[in-house]
Amino acid sequence: MSRRKGKTSVLTALIIFVGLVSCTNQPQQSFRIGAIPDQNPEKLNRQYKLLCAELSRELKVPVRYKPVTNYPAAVSAFRTGSLDLVWFGGLTGVQARLQKPGAKVIAQRDIDANFRSVFIANTTSGLKQINNINGLQVLNNRRFTFGSESSTSGRLMPQYFLHQAGVKLSDFNGNQPGFSGSHDATIALVQSGSFEAGALNERVWISAIKNGRADPKKVKVIWRSPPYADYHWLAQPNLDQRFGSGFTDRLQSALLGWSDQSSTQGKILELFGARRFIPASIKQYSKIEKVGRDLGKIQ
Amino acid sequence: MNRISLTPPILSLLPALALVPVLAVVVTSVHVGGLQLLFEFFGAAIQPSLDPTVVKSAWRGLQITVATALISWIISTLLGILLGIASASVVWQTCIGKSWPAFLIRRILTIPRAIHELLWGLLLLQLLGLSPWVAILAIIIPYTTLVARVFSDQLDTQDRRALNALLQAGAMPFPALITALGPPIVPILMSYGGYRLECSLRGATLLGVFGLGGIGTDLQLSLQSLAFKEMWTALWMLAAVMLTLEQSINWLRRRQRANETTTNQILITFALMILLMSLGLPWLKGLEIDLSSSISWNPIPWPTLAELIGALNHLQWLKLISSTILLTLLASGIAIGTPPLAMMLWPSRLGIEVQSLIWALLRLIPPPLSLLLLLLSCQPSIAVAAIALGAYNLGVMGRLLKEGLEEQGNSCWKALQASGAGARSSWLYGCLSAQSPSYLAYAAYRTDVILRETVVVGLVGGTGLGWQLIESLGSFNWAQVILLLIVFATITLIGESLSDYTRHRWLRSTQKPALVLDLQS
Numbered sequence: 001m002s003r004r005k006g007k008t009s010v011l012t013a014l015i016i017f018v019g020l021v022s023c024t025n026q027p028q029q030s031f032r033i034g035a036i037p038d039q040n041p042e043k044l045n046r047q048y049k050l051l052c053a054e055l056s057r058e059l060k061v062p063v064r065y066k067p068v069t070n071y072p073a074a075v076s077a078f079r080t081g082s083l084d085l086v087w088f089g090g091l092t093g094v095q096a097r098l099q100k101p102g103a104k105v106i107a108q109r110d111i112d113a114n115f116r117s118v119f120i121a122n123t124t125s126g127l128k129q130i131n132n133i134n135g136l137q138v139l140n141n142r143r144f145t146f147g148s149e150s151s152t153s154g155r156l157m158p159q160y161f162l163h164q165a166g167v168k169l170s171d172f173n174g175n176q177p178g179f180s181g182s183h184d185a186t187i188a189l190v191q192s193g194s195f196e197a198g199a200l201n202e203r204v205w206i207s208a209i210k211n212g213r214a215d216p217k218k219v220k221v222i223w224r225s226p227p228y229a230d231y232h233w234l235a236q237p238n239l240d241q242r243f244g245s246g247f248t249d250r251l252q253s254a255l256l257g258w259s260d261q262s263s264t265q266g267k268i269l270e271l272f273g274a275r276r277f278i279p280a281s282i283k284q285y286s287k288i289e290k291v292g293r294d295l296g297k298i299q
Numbered sequence: 300m301n302r303i304s305l306t307p308p309i310l311s312l313l314p315a316l317a318l319v320p321v322l323a324v325v326v327t328s329v330h331v332g333g334l335q336l337l338f339e340f341f342g343a344a345i346q347p348s349l350d351p352t353v354v355k356s357a358w359r360g361l362q363i364t365v366a367t368a369l370i371s372w373i374i375s376t377l378l379g380i381l382l383g384i385a386s387a388s389v390v391w392q393t394c395i396g397k398s399w400p401a402f403l404i405r406r407i408l409t410i411p412r413a414i415h416e417l418l419w420g421l422l423l424l425q426l427l428g429l430s431p432w433v434a435i436l437a438i439i440i441p442y443t444t445l446v447a448r449v450f451s452d453q454l455d456t457q458d459r460r461a462l463n464a465l466l467q468a469g470a471m472p473f474p475a476l477i478t479a480l481g482p483p484i485v486p487i488l489m490s491y492g493g494y495r496l497e498c499s500l501r502g503a504t505l506l507g508v509f510g511l512g513g514i515g516t517d518l519q520l521s522l523q524s525l526a527f528k529e530m531w532t533a534l535w536m537l538a539a540v541m542l543t544l545e546q547s548i549n550w551l552r553r554r555q556r557a558n559e560t561t562t563n564q565i566l567i568t569f570a571l572m573i574l575l576m577s578l579g580l581p582w583l584k585g586l587e588i589d590l591s592s593s594i595s596w597n598p599i600p601w602p603t604l605a606e607l608i609g610a611l612n613h614l615q616w617l618k619l620i621s622s623t624i625l626l627t628l629l630a631s632g633i634a635i636g637t638p639p640l641a642m643m644l645w646p647s648r649l650g651i652e653v654q655s656l657i658w659a660l661l662r663l664i665p666p667p668l669s670l671l672l673l674l675l676s677c678q679p680s681i682a683v684a685a686i687a688l689g690a691y692n693l694g695v696m697g698r699l700l701k702e703g704l705e706e707q708g709n710s711c712w713k714a715l716q717a718s719g720a721g722a723r724s725s726w727l728y729g730c731l732s733a734q735s736p737s738y739l740a741y742a743a744y745r746t747d748v749i750l751r752e753t754v755v756v757g758l759v760g761g762t763g764l765g766w767q768l769i770e771s772l773g774s775f776n777w778a779q780v781i782l783l784l785i786v787f788a789t790i791t792l793i794g795e796s797l798s799d800y801t802r803h804r805w806l807r808s809t810q811k812p813a814l815v816l817d818l819q820s
Binding site for chain 1: 330332333336352425427428429430512516519522524525587595597613667675676677678679766770772773775776
């Protein structure tokens with residue numbers, strides 16, 4: 001029974017394969033995906049097979065996951081056409097789209113349309129709750145850390161809000177901020193007291209409080225930023241030529257159709273920390289682009 | 300009469316003075332806030348994660364790293380030997396009677412060497428996309444030129460009397476070179492070549508830590524989410540491989556030295572390399588990494604003059620350069636001065652064994668990881684970055700010193716002890732004394748390496764040219780990247796010439812030409 005099923009799927013795959021080859025006139029290619037995850041990166045890296053199998057099942061093409069964990073590396077991989085679909089952060093997505101004109105924003109998570117950063121402080125630092133953006137001036141001459149240098153929620157937007165409040169990077173203690181490398185590291189370093197304050201992705205903060213990694217007695221939120229659009233799936237402009245017409249649309253509806261009703265899809269969504277994926281548009285990211293240009297992260 | 304003069308053994312202890320300001324800064328900023336996490340980290344060492352998915356992923360990563368290291372080691376060693384011969388003045392002088400081509404080739408080769416393998420990796424990625432060749436080429440380019448430099452240095456410092464005698468007797472230049480220089484150079488080459496494998500392995504791991512695949516990537520991901528148990532799974536596996544490689548190379552070398560003629564040694568080694576190479580390629584292919592896939596060339600837009608001038612004005616060069624140099628000096632001081640100091644303070648057999656275990660551990664932990672661990676209990680400063688970078692290289696220097704001392708034997712030490720000198724001073728003048736000129740020569744090489752490696756800790760420390768370079772790469776600001784690379788290469792070249800100068804001075808002050816495995820990574 002299962003063997004016959006296997007044969008059938010092999011046959012189907014072969015037919016699709018031949019079909020694809022004949023209509024694209026190119027050797028059969030795999031659909032290559034990559035991701036810069038914000039949460040559970042190590043788990044995603046290990047369980048990418050789930051994601052590949054699910055996409056492959058729905059799109060009827062072989063799907064390969066290529067691990068790229070470095071932000072600029074992922075952008076370059078997209079520019080050079082080494083990846084067909086990438087899960088980017090806000091800033092890296094804009095960088096990649098500008099370097100690859102015509103790239104398509106496919107989807108974002110339900111939580112990405114109104115994403116926020118939080119500023120946290122060690123409880124012994126004496127830093128108090130901030131009520132409006134100008135209150136960020138209390139961070140002058142404090143030891144302050146961002147996360148990874150290309151992170152939207154851990155660096156770009158926090159730096160933008162600090163800038164609005166009139167705090168320059170050289171105003172921090174030591175004349176420069178730290179760059180902890182990740183959101184979890186930011187929590188650990190602020191909680192330890194090595195840095196008095198830091199900024200990070202709100203989702204990571206919430207899950208750190210939930211799983212006990214952040215100790216409310218030692219570290220607290222002092223400011224929650226206004227919302228902005230963050231992570232999204234970005235696809236190459238030429239997918240329809242390479243994988244058959246309508247491929248981009250099929251890809252989009254596949255991602256948008258995932259729900260936690262299916263156990264596989266539910267597991268994937270859980271890895272991404274989302275309930276579902278929703279449509280996204282380029283317009284949502286125009287603010288990120290402007291901020292990126294103002295702060296020199298986009299040329 | 301009791302004045303301590305600046306003899307070599309004292310000089311090799313002097314760099315340890317860097318510990319004074321570094322420790323002063325660190326001790327005043329140390330705190331206990333991160334203790335719990337540090338306990339967690341070290342506790343996780345005895346109970347690494349054995350979750351099958353974690354182990355499987357780390358195992359796959361380890362294979363990629365080892366295969367990458369093997370392939371790039373073999374190619375860079377073989378190419379390096381050829382280029383080394385081409386840049387040795389003794390070769391040119393013998394063959395055409397002039398040595399300027401050697402000088403020219405050597406200067407050209409300094410440029411690829413001045414850039415750290417991590418930077419090569421990030422730059423090649425921009426140009427080649429996600430090709431498996433990126434990691435391999437990133438190691439091959441700087442390592443080939445490193446091997447070439449060391450090999451040509453060795454050729455040029457050999458005793459030339461035999462060569463001259465052969466030439467005067469009418470031998471053809473090339474056979475004369477092989478006959479006269481071959482036998483003394485082969486053992487050096489063998490031990491140095493073996494050492495390069497460990498360097499390649501560490502290089503390949505570090506590339507992974509910055510996202511270029513392999514076990515380093517597993518390390519980086521578990522570092523990002525502070526999953527210490529999973530991190531130790533990868534660290535222990537890496538330790539096992541490093542130890543096995545080191546032991547098998549030592550075993551092979553001892554066996555060969557005892558049983559085989561020089562020609563056979565060379566033949567066996569070449570055969571082994573070719574065998575490993577022919578295993579490495581299908582091995583990577585089995586891991587879904589196909590080196591035969593075509594490489595695409597994706598040029599980056601060349602910046603305009605206006606952009607270059609803008610970048611020149613935008614960056615704070617003085618601050619960037621001075622903090623980079625300060626970091627290099629402090630880290631070098633720690634790396635160079637600590638091993639002899641520690642061995643002097645605790646010279647017993649047990650002491651040395653404990654120390655060499657610690658050094659192995661220090662070589663194992665990549666600097667970004669040790670920096671994060673340090674930052675959990677100290678406030679951020681250049682001193683902390685210097686310790687992280689210094690500790691990694693201290694592991695290498697300690698190993699070198701121990702190996703050198705073992706080869707040298709301990710008769711002088713015993714004699715001094717028997718004459719009633721104290722344990723420490725007899726170690727200092729009996730053991731370290733004979734070893735210190737070549738130790739200082741390695742130290743000069745190491746300082747070059749540390750300068751290049753500042754790029755690795757810049758990321759967390761937020762200081763210096765290295766950090767700025769990675770930041771500019773992340774902003775795709777090519778004007779800044781190009782200027783920073785030029786500055787970086789210039790400082791490296793100045794540093795290299797300075798260390799060349801000091802090294803030559805030290806070598807001249809010793810009796811015999813340094814029969815050293817000139818080690819650098």
